[in-house]
Amino acid sequence: MENNKKDDNNSRRNFLKLGLLAGAGTVATGALIVTGKSASGESGEKIKVLTTTGEVMEVDKNFLTQAPVGRKESHLGIPGRKFVMVIDLARCKNARKCVTECQKGHNLPKETEFMKVYLMQDSEKTAPYWFPKPCYHCDNPQCVSVCPVGATYKRSDGIVLIDNERCIGCKFCMTGCPYSTRVFAWKPDEAFDIDQPYSPEKSVPGVEGTVSKCDFCPDLAREGKLPYCAQACPMGVIYFGDIDEDVVTNGTETFKFSELIRDRSGYRYLDNLGTRPNVYYLPPVDRQFPVERGLDGLDEETLKRFENTPYVKNAKISKEAK
Amino acid sequence: MSDTVNSDKLLKEFAPQIERTGNFGKLWIAFLCLVICYGWFALYWQVSRGHIVTGMRDNVVWGVYIVNFIFFMGISYAGALISGTLHLFHSEWRKPIIRMAEFITIISLLIGPCFIMLCVGRLDRLPNLILFGRIQSPITWDVIAISTDIIGCILFLYLALLRDLGKMRDFTELKVPQWQKKMYKILALGYTGTPEQQLRLKRATDVMAGMVIAIAIIVYSVLAWIFSVTLQPGWHSTIFGPYFVIAAVYSGTGVLIVSMFVFRKVYHLEEHITLKHFVNVGVIMLVLGAFFGYFTFSEYLTKWYGSEKNDEQLIQVLLKNYFNLFILSNYVGVLVPLIVVGFRKLRTINNITIAAVVVVIALWINRYLIVVPTLETPYLPIQDERLAWQLYSATWVEWALTAAGVAMFCLLFTIGSKLIPIVQVSDLKEEPEQPGDLHLM
Numbered sequence: 001m002e003n004n005k006k007d008d009n010n011s012r013r014n015f016l017k018l019g020l021l022a023g024a025g026t027v028a029t030g031a032l033i034v035t036g037k038s039a040s041g042e043s044g045e046k047i048k049v050l051t052t053t054g055e056v057m058e059v060d061k062n063f064l065t066q067a068p069v070g071r072k073e074s075h076l077g078i079p080g081r082k083f084v085m086v087i088d089l090a091r092c093k094n095a096r097k098c099v100t101e102c103q104k105g106h107n108l109p110k111e112t113e114f115m116k117v118y119l120m121q122d123s124e125k126t127a128p129y130w131f132p133k134p135c136y137h138c139d140n141p142q143c144v145s146v147c148p149v150g151a152t153y154k155r156s157d158g159i160v161l162i163d164n165e166r167c168i169g170c171k172f173c174m175t176g177c178p179y180s181t182r183v184f185a186w187k188p189d190e191a192f193d194i195d196q197p198y199s200p201e202k203s204v205p206g207v208e209g210t211v212s213k214c215d216f217c218p219d220l221a222r223e224g225k226l227p228y229c230a231q232a233c234p235m236g237v238i239y240f241g242d243i244d245e246d247v248v249t250n251g252t253e254t255f256k257f258s259e260l261i262r263d264r265s266g267y268r269y270l271d272n273l274g275t276r277p278n279v280y281y282l283p284p285v286d287r288q289f290p291v292e293r294g295l296d297g298l299d300e301e302t303l304k305r306f307e308n309t310p311y312v313k314n315a316k317i318s319k320e321a322k
Numbered sequence: 323m324s325d326t327v328n329s330d331k332l333l334k335e336f337a338p339q340i341e342r343t344g345n346f347g348k349l350w351i352a353f354l355c356l357v358i359c360y361g362w363f364a365l366y367w368q369v370s371r372g373h374i375v376t377g378m379r380d381n382v383v384w385g386v387y388i389v390n391f392i393f394f395m396g397i398s399y400a401g402a403l404i405s406g407t408l409h410l411f412h413s414e415w416r417k418p419i420i421r422m423a424e425f426i427t428i429i430s431l432l433i434g435p436c437f438i439m440l441c442v443g444r445l446d447r448l449p450n451l452i453l454f455g456r457i458q459s460p461i462t463w464d465v466i467a468i469s470t471d472i473i474g475c476i477l478f479l480y481l482a483l484l485r486d487l488g489k490m491r492d493f494t495e496l497k498v499p500q501w502q503k504k505m506y507k508i509l510a511l512g513y514t515g516t517p518e519q520q521l522r523l524k525r526a527t528d529v530m531a532g533m534v535i536a537i538a539i540i541v542y543s544v545l546a547w548i549f550s551v552t553l554q555p556g557w558h559s560t561i562f563g564p565y566f567v568i569a570a571v572y573s574g575t576g577v578l579i580v581s582m583f584v585f586r587k588v589y590h591l592e593e594h595i596t597l598k599h600f601v602n603v604g605v606i607m608l609v610l611g612a613f614f615g616y617f618t619f620s621e622y623l624t625k626w627y628g629s630e631k632n633d634e635q636l637i638q639v640l641l642k643n644y645f646n647l648f649i650l651s652n653y654v655g656v657l658v659p660l661i662v663v664g665f666r667k668l669r670t671i672n673n674i675t676i677a678a679v680v681v682v683i684a685l686w687i688n689r690y691l692i693v694v695p696t697l698e699t700p701y702l703p704i705q706d707e708r709l710a711w712q713l714y715s716a717t718w719v720e721w722a723l724t725a726a727g728v729a730m731f732c733l734l735f736t737i738g739s740k741l742i743p744i745v746q747v748s749d750l751k752e753e754p755e756q757p758g759d760l761h762l763m
Contacts, residue, residue: 111708116705118702118703118705119705120703133702142552142553145458145459146459146460146461146551146552147456147459148451148455148456148459148461148462148465149447149450149451149453149454149455149456149459150454150456151450151454166447166450166454167443167444167447168442168443168444168447168448168450168451169442169443169444169447170441170442170443170461171383171384171441171443172459172460172461172548174380174383175383175384175549175552175554175557175697176552176553178552178553178554178700178701179701179702180380180381180700180701180702180704182380183380184373184380184383184443185372185443186372186373186374186378186379187371187372187373187374188372208372208443209372209373209443209444210443210444211443270701273553275553301707302707304707305705305706305707306705308705309703309705
């Protein structure tokens with residue numbers, strides 16, 4: 001807990017909030033911050049900015065980044081948006097890029113996953129399939145209803161976020177969510193000690209003793225980018241878009257949301273619970289990969305997860321029989 | 323006039339427990355303090371290393387702590403409902419045991435909420451519950467209900483204590499330190515037992531007796547709703563409110579009988595607490611046990627018979643992984659008191675106490691079986707390579723804090739009995755031995 005306080009001070013020292021001068025509109029509008037370092041080095045392109053003391057300063061473009069949306073603003077949601085995700089189960093082969101890239105993007109400890117991939121089999125005789133599961137950002141979110149302090153909230157753009165600086169860690173939301181979406185920071189982790197101002201839109205840095213989950217990456221949406229999982233998926237399984245604009249894209253293909261759902265019989269998982277999720281699934285028909293391909297190339301630990309699934313058990317038995 | 327003579331005589335009888343603590347008593351207190359210190363160490367361990375030192379993980383997010391919370395809140399019912407109801411029914415026989423029941427209520431009400439705090443990841447942010455409290459959340463209902471309950475029960479106990487405090491103040495022969503005498507004087511609020519004071523006290527006690535019954539029902543229902551408002555297959559049940567209330571009073575009577583037995587032995591109250599009291603409380607326990615068994619049966623019958631996919635999965639886990647505990651809590655815990663109290667021949671003080679111990683243990687396990695197996699069988703299958711993430715098993719930290727909670731309960735009970743006679747002396751009259759042994763109301 002003391003660590004966090006120290007970090008707060010650090011970030012305040014390192015980040016200087018600046019107003020953008022008119023005319024320097026090559027970067028997206030909004031509050032910008034000057035960072036001490038940049039991954040890509042200097043670009044040579046200078047931008048004029050106005051400091052809080054009223055001085056005009058020239059800063060290299062690469063040292064400017066969009067200021068993360070603060071705790072208060074993060075309640076509002078991006079105006080005019082209503083986000084939706086479509087996951088094409090026919091294409092998923094458990095490549096797990098969505099999991100790892102999401103972890104990288106959210107600076108998560110190795111054992112924490114916002115996106116999880118399940119090996120599902122609805123009943124004994126039905127076919128098994130791989131099932132990526134983010135947060136469903138329900139329109140009737142149980143987690144939001146039960147939170148005693150308003151630390152988790154629903155925004156106008158449909159996203160459900162968590163304010164890790166208000167969360168008391170009672171974990172009621174975790175029992176409220178029927179989709180096992182939420183994760184708890186059980187111990188202090190070095191991944192939480194990063195030099196960055198906290199933003200609920202980024203879910204970074206994590207805070208020990210609080211709950212977190214998939215956030216639909218609204219910080220990337222503000223930059224016009226897809227969430228980490230959708231960007232990372234090599235099969236284009238994950239489509240992200242806007243339900244009011246009726247469009248979803250996985251980065252290479254773009255569909256009308258309503259037509260995609262109609263033509264491919266899209267559905268929502270456990271819709272009968274009345275949570276009204278904003279994540280839709282396309283059933284695993286005409287698959288691009290056989291399900292066992294998802295077990296290839298997994299490290300031993302991950303492989304162990306699926307050991308107790310009926311599919312893997314049966315496969316083992318039939319192998320031994322041969 | 324004979325009343326005062328009587329209570330003076332009684333006070334003289336009870337004075338030794340208050341005046342000194344024997345070697346055994348000192349040893350007992352030292353032992354309890356040791357256990358509590360161990361609990362403090364466990365708490366330090368948990369706070370400094372994070373909740374990872376508990377057995378709780380992302381699926382089973384609540385464990386033994388919440389079980390203890392429900393358990394202690396449940397036994398707090400012994401006083402609230404039993405003493406409240408018996409007071410309103412003017413049951414004469416209640417008098418020697420009513421103080422114990424009220425002590426149980428207050429003490430467990432103070433310990434119970436500590437356990438829910440142990441579940442909270444950020445204790446430093448507890449003020450947020452007030453600063454940003456949302457009335458939509460059942461936890462906020464709980465905060466309001468429990469704090470009301472604590473205040474109501476303390477008032478009720480205090481009103482019941484008032485006459486004894488006056489007696490203690492006026493009883494000059496009592497050999498206690500000066501501060502203790504002063505304490506009696508201040509707490510007695512100048513009560514001398516004038517007719518007007520008596521009337522006022524009676525009215526206030528009547529009102530509070532009614533209130534604590536109502537509040538206690540609300541508190542326990544709210545606690546049940548924390549579980550039943552969620553969509554979890556094992557929790558999303560309409561009968562959880564009344565079921566929890568019944569289970570709570572049931573466990574409360576169990577703890578009451580055990581403490582009657584202990585205090586009777588330790589303070590030699592054989593004259594005041596007789597088989598009659600054990601049988602009468604035992605009969606209350608029997609009735610509640612029958613209700614509890616009925617609720618449990620209908621709860622699991624509908625789940626099992628309807629066999630909805632997730633209910634079926636839960637029942638399977640209960641009957642496979644938790645078979646022994648399931649039988650112990652839901653069969654043994656119901657049948658033993660039914661048989662022991664049901665058959666006149668078996669009704670001895672020892673037997674009834676053993677049945678009560680069985681009930682208390684069974685009810686703790688019952689809560690464990692409500693909380694843990696449900697969380698181990700979520701809608702989505704748990705696919706995790708880490709065993710701790712799949713199955714819950716409490717660690718030494720959780721057990722140490724549980725032991726500390728029980729020790730704290732015993733310690734406060736002991737200290738309470740050292741300050742105030744454990745039997746209400748001002749109300750007690752020497753009753754003629756009555757024929758038969760069952761005089762409930």
